[in-house]
Amino acid sequence: MKIATWNVNGIRARLELILLWLQDRKPDLIGLQEIKIVDNEFPHEEFERIGYQAITHGQKSWNGVAILSREPIDLVQQGLPGEEENGSRFLSVRQNDLLFATAYCPNGKDLKHPDYRRKLTWFKSLISHWETNNSSGQPAIICGDFNIVPQPYDSWRGEAGDGTMFHSLEERTVMKELMDLGLIDLYRLHNSNDPNFSWWDYRGGSFHRNHGLRIDFILGNKDIANLCTNALIDRDYRKKKGELTASDHAPVIAELSAND
C-alpha cells in the first residue's frame, strides 16, 4: 500500500499534473493540501475516472484539504474543532481499521505577525484533537504540510536557520509535542539525516539552488512504522511537465507492506 501527501497549491491549476502523477506513481491513499476550491466545485469525476474516490474539506480561494483513495473511505472529521475561523485545514477518514488524517498547518507568516501565535494555538488544538481521537492499538497516520522545520538538517540553511520563522524553538516544541503522542516520521525512518527537502520557494530560483525546507510529513504510529518498508520525496514532481506547472511542494510517499 502506498500512502502520499502533497500540497498541490490549487487543484484547478494542478489537476492535469495530479492525474498524471496518480497514474504514474499509483498511490492508494493520498492527503492533498491547499486545494483552494469549495466542496461543490471539486472535480470528483476526473478522479473517479481513474479509480479514485475523494472526500473534501474545501474553502474559497485559500487552504482546503482532500483525501483521495482507491478503496472505500468513510468521513471521520471535517475541520479541526475550535479552529474553524483559521480556515479548512484538517480532514480525517477511516479505511477499514486505519485512521488517516491530513493537515495543512497555518504558515504563520513571520515571528512578529499575529498569525504566528495563531499557528502555535492551532497546533495545540491539533495535538489535543489527535490525543483524544486516535485510539491506541489501531493503525493511524497523519500527513500534510506542517510548515515547521523539525531539525537543522531539514533546512537548506542548516543551523544558521535556527530561531528564524519555520525554524523557531516554539514551532519545534509544538512539533515535538505532536510527535510525542507516538508518531514516527516515516521519511526519516528510511533515510539518513542528509538534508532533503519537500518545499522550495517559487522565487529566487530556489529549486535549482536547492534552497528548500522539509516541512511535509507522513507521520505514522507504531503499527504503521512496523509496516513501513520505504519512504521518499518525489522531487521529480516539483518540476514542470511540459506546459503543466508544478506546485512549490513535492509529494512525499511512504510504502507499507500488506496488513493481514
Place this chain on the structure above:
DNA sequence: ATGTCTACTGATAGTAGA
C-alpha cells in the same frame, strides 16, 4: 536578486498570500 505562482476582483491589470 523577493527573480514565482495562484486565485480573486463592480476584473481584463493589480493585489494578497504563500
